[in-house]
Amino acid sequence: MTRLVAGLVALLIFSVSLPAQATVPEADVIYVWESGGLTPETLGRIEEVADRYGASVSVEHRGTIQLLSVARGDEPVQSAPDGYVIPMAALALDPTDSRSVVGSAVSAALERGEVVMGRSSARLRGAMVGDVVTFTGWDSSTQKLPIGAIVADNRVRSAELIFSIETAERFGFSRPSSVTLGGFADRSALYRDLEVTFVGEFVGIDPDPGRGVDDVLSDIAAKRQFGEFAYRLTGPGDKIRIDPEWVAVNIVTVNLPILGTFKCHRSMLPYLEHALDEAIDAGLGSVIDPVDFQRAGGCYNARLIRGGDKGGAISRHSWGIAVDFNPSTNRYGGAVVMDPRLAEIFHKWGFAWGGGWVYPDGGHFEWTRLPASIVDT
Numbered sequence: 001m002t003r004l005v006a007g008l009v010a011l012l013i014f015s016v017s018l019p020a021q022a023t024v025p026e027a028d029v030i031y032v033w034e035s036g037g038l039t040p041e042t043l044g045r046i047e048e049v050a051d052r053y054g055a056s057v058s059v060e061h062r063g064t065i066q067l068l069s070v071a072r073g074d075e076p077v078q079s080a081p082d083g084y085v086i087p088m089a090a091l092a093l094d095p096t097d098s099r100s101v102v103g104s105a106v107s108a109a110l111e112r113g114e115v116v117m118g119r120s121s122a123r124l125r126g127a128m129v130g131d132v133v134t135f136t137g138w139d140s141s142t143q144k145l146p147i148g149a150i151v152a153d154n155r156v157r158s159a160e161l162i163f164s165i166e167t168a169e170r171f172g173f174s175r176p177s178s179v180t181l182g183g184f185a186d187r188s189a190l191y192r193d194l195e196v197t198f199v200g201e202f203v204g205i206d207p208d209p210g211r212g213v214d215d216v217l218s219d220i221a222a223k224r225q226f227g228e229f230a231y232r233l234t235g236p237g238d239k240i241r242i243d244p245e246w247v248a249v250n251i252v253t254v255n256l257p258i259l260g261t262f263k264c265h266r267s268m269l270p271y272l273e274h275a276l277d278e279a280i281d282a283g284l285g286s287v288i289d290p291v292d293f294q295r296a297g298g299c300y301n302a303r304l305i306r307g308g309d310k311g312g313a314i315s316r317h318s319w320g321i322a323v324d325f326n327p328s329t330n331r332y333g334g335a336v337v338m339d340p341r342l343a344e345i346f347h348k349w350g351f352a353w354g355g356g357w358v359y360p361d362g363g364h365f366e367w368t369r370l371p372a373s374i375v376d377t
Contacts, residue, residue: 028184028187029101029180029181029182030180030181030182030187030191030194031206032178032179032194032206033177033178033179033203034178034203035203035204035358035359036202036307036308036310037175037177037311038176038177038178043059045197046179046181049190049193050181050184052193053185053186053189053190054183054184054185055181055183055184055190056182056183057179057181058093058094058097058101058182059097059178059179060091060092061165061173061174061175061176061177062089062092062159062175062177062178062311063173063175063177063311063312063313064087064088064311064312064314065087065088065090065161065173066085066086066087066088066136067080067085067086067088067133067134068085068086068134068135068136068142069133070127070131070133071132071134072128072130072131072132077127077131078125080230081245084230085135085231085232086228086229086230086231087231087312088135088160088161089160089218089219089220089313090159090160090162090163090168090173091159091162091163092162092163092165092167092168092173092174093162093164094164094165095107095108095110095164098180100182100183101156101180101182102155102156103151103155105149105151106151106155106156108148108149109148110148110162110163111164113145113164113166113167114146114147115133115146115147115161115162115163116147116151116163117147117150117151117161118152118153118156118158118160118162118220119150119152120153120158120220120221121160121161121220121223122147122150124220124223125228127147127150128147128150129147129150130146130147131146132144132147133161135161137172138174139171141171141172143171145163145167153220157218158218158219158220158221160219160220175311191205202359203358213352214352214353214354214356214357215352215368216316216366217316217366217368219313219314222316222319222321226250226265226267226268226320226321227246227250229246229247229318229319230246231318238306239302240302240303240318241302242302242318250266250319250320251263251264251265251266251320252264252265252266252269254269256276257277257285258276258279258280258285258288258290258293259276259323260290260293260294262293262294262298262299262300263298263299263300263320264300264321265300265319268321271349271350271351271371272299272323272349272367274349275345275348275349275351275365278345278349279342279345282341282345284339284342287338287339288325288326289326289328292326292327292329293323296324296327296328297325297327297363298317298323299320299323299324300317300318301318302317302318303317306332307332307333307359316366321366321367322365322367323366324363324365325338325342325363325365326338326362326363327363329363330355330363330364332360332361332364333360333361334360334362335362336355336360336362338353338355338362340355343365346365348371349371350367350369350370350371351365351366351368352365352367352368353365354366
């Protein structure tokens, strides 16, 4: 079986010295997105608000692309195991509208019909400009595109593969998910207007993505910290099968207080243990229903993200870095009844909580960062 040349060895999160990456200042922008994809109605309302402030509107398409290989001439740089593909977070945008955000070199590569790769993703697999990426399009066709540029992750909010909308349409990749607003004179007024327009709706207005306590890891950040895996669909529904060699290295069976026996990622385990111990010490052990956890919650669960059109995104349960408590009473998109004191403890140990999301998931806790006490030492 052909092996993943890079990225299959788990990266223990105990090693906090990740490769340094120069940051690139971004244009002054506001991101607006809608859970499950951007509807024409929502886009129209965003454009109406943007017009009042002279703001530009650039539509972004997001979803998951299935990578088959990266090659340099006749030599493979990375190949998925036979029968498997590698999930890649993909972004399609208009290179002209987005030039101020992504930069002229990236825009030029997209205009030539080439693919652009995020810097962390390129490092993970050893890819270089000029390498050829082979992947499966959303229309099931096999596509080959040269890498025209490698861009800092913050330029494209940690997307791994970036296409022009025109190129993406050729292989069926179309999922409007968010817009970038730029060129405005009054940020505060525009932001307030958007908030009033979409109050009570599942629309996110994000002036500073990636900085909130409940913001989750991007796909490439999850890969850097927990390892990149290959997978294959197992049929209708959301279940996937992950390369068993990755599973053998990274997923362990544990038995913890309150929860009982289950599987999770070995590198996330210490932080989950600490959070549970502190919950017990605080008298909050009874907040978690162990029967519901075993029946409908759990941790490691190889599947896609559920709930509407998620563009084939991989659930963090597939990495074994998320736990669902009391899912029967904290349904995805429903009322949040989780005790906030438990959320506070899990925040302390590096977990994001779904209770504060635009589309709430009150029982979902997902590891995202090292606790401040560890970072400071």
